[in-house]
Amino acid sequence: GAVVSQHPSRVICKSGTSVKIECRSLDFQATTMFWYRQFPKQSLMLMATSNEGSKATYEQGVEKDKFLINHASLTLSTLTVTSAHPEDSSFYICSAQTGGVSNQPQHFGDGTRLSIL
Amino acid sequence: SQKIEQNSEALNIQEGKTATLTCNYTNYSPAYLQWYRQDPGRGPVFLLLIRENEKEKRKERLKVTFDTTLKQSLFHITASQPADSATYLCALDQAGSYQLTFGKGTKLSVIP
Numbered sequence: 001g002a003v004v005s006q007h008p009s010r011v012i013c014k015s016g017t018s019v020k021i022e023c024r025s026l027d028f029q030a031t032t033m034f035w036y037r038q039f040p041k042q043s044l045m046l047m048a049t050s051n052e053g054s055k056a057t058y059e060q061g062v063e064k065d066k067f068l069i070n071h072a073s074l075t076l077s078t079l080t081v082t083s084a085h086p087e088d089s090s091f092y093i094c095s096a097q098t099g100g101v102s103n104q105p106q107h108f109g110d111g112t113r114l115s116i117l
Numbered sequence: 118s119q120k121i122e123q124n125s126e127a128l129n130i131q132e133g134k135t136a137t138l139t140c141n142y143t144n145y146s147p148a149y150l151q152w153y154r155q156d157p158g159r160g161p162v163f164l165l166l167i168r169e170n171e172k173e174k175r176k177e178r179l180k181v182t183f184d185t186t187l188k189q190s191l192f193h194i195t196a197s198q199p200a201d202s203a204t205y206l207c208a209l210d211q212a213g214s215y216q217l218t219f220g221k222g223t224k225l226s227v228i229p
Contacts, residue, residue, distance in 0.1 A: 006160070032215060041126075043206070043221045044161070093160045097215060103149045103168065106217060108160030 001027050004096050006109025014117055015086060021079045021112045023094030029074035030096035034106060035067070038091045050077050084116045119144040123207060123220040130197055131228055138192040138223045140207035145218075147209035150183055150190050155204045155222065164205075165192075197227045 003026040011019050023033060032051050036044040048064075050056040050071035058064045066088075068080040077096075081088055091113055095106035124139045140150070149168045153161035167174045167183045167190070174181045180193040194201050204224045208217040 004160075034216070041221070043121075044219045046216060046218070049216060095160070103166065103210075104215070105151060105163035105166055106161075107163065108153075110160045111158070113158070 002098075002107040003027050004030075004094065004107045004109040006094050006112060008112060009110060010113045010115075012115045012117065013084065016083055017116075019081045019084055019114060021081075021092055021094070021114075023077045023079070023096070023109050025075045025096045025107070028096075028098055028107075030077075030098060031074065032097045033071055033077040034095045034097070035069060035077075035079050036093045036095070038093060038111075044093065047079075081114065084114070086116045089114055089116045119218070121145070121207065121209065121218060121220040123205075123223045125223045126221070127224045127226070129226045129228060132197060132199060134197055136194040136197045136201070136225055136227070138205050138207075138225065140190040140192070140220055142188050142209060145188075145209055145211060147211065150181075150207060150209045151217065152179075152181055152190075152192050153206045153208060153219075155206055161206055194225075197225075199227045199229050201225060202227050 005024045007022050035047045038044050047062045048056045048058045050069050052071050052074050056069035071077040093111040095108045120143045122141045130136045151166045152164045155161040165181045167181045178195045182191045204222040206222045208219045
């Protein structure tokens with residue numbers, strides 16, 4: 001149980017393109033979903049927290065107009081990287097949590113490797 | 118400032134031995150601490166959660182301890198196997214928050 005599917009797994013595109021990444025909880029309802037970014041040999045950096053039906057909460061330094069997050073249902077959240085540039089190249093990972101309370105583990109997707117040329 | 122430190126970036130261990138990984142934190146008051154496993158190019162997988170009022174938690178060959186006085190958690194894998202080779206991440210919350218902050222991880226290599 002607690003499977004999270006993230007698509008696509010890899011994207012290579014030209015600078016200026018907008019890229020949408022989907023995160024789905026397949027067998028549970030995710031009250032809260034999280035979006036992270038990870039650089040090689042670095043920790044997961046939380047970008048934003050999204051709750052179904054409300055606006056995402058972004059971490060300090062993350063541009064909300066650059067990284068658009070939509071959490072339209074209890075099983076789907078999307079991250080759109082708008083007008084992507086080479087510095088946006090990274091490994092993006094989503095996670096989902098049930099219950100919206102603390103002390104619950106997060107269930108992660110397998111990440112999206114984004115490469116902007 | 119707040120810090121989570123996983124002391125070893127990499128740890129090599131002989132198959133069959135016990136691997137011990139360390140997670141130290143400063144300026145946090147976590148209600149619980151979690152350990153995850155991450156394989157290359159994959160998302161983390163949840164392993165164990167331990168609460169602030171628990172000293173020790175076990176799951177099969179895994180054992181986690183949590184010392185809130187020392188501000189430290191130890192993660193043990195007994196009878197280690199090459200399949201245990203991966204990066205192990207510790208993560209903790211700020212008390213009452215459902216967001217996690219992750220350490221950089223320790224890359225464990227179990228040598229046959």
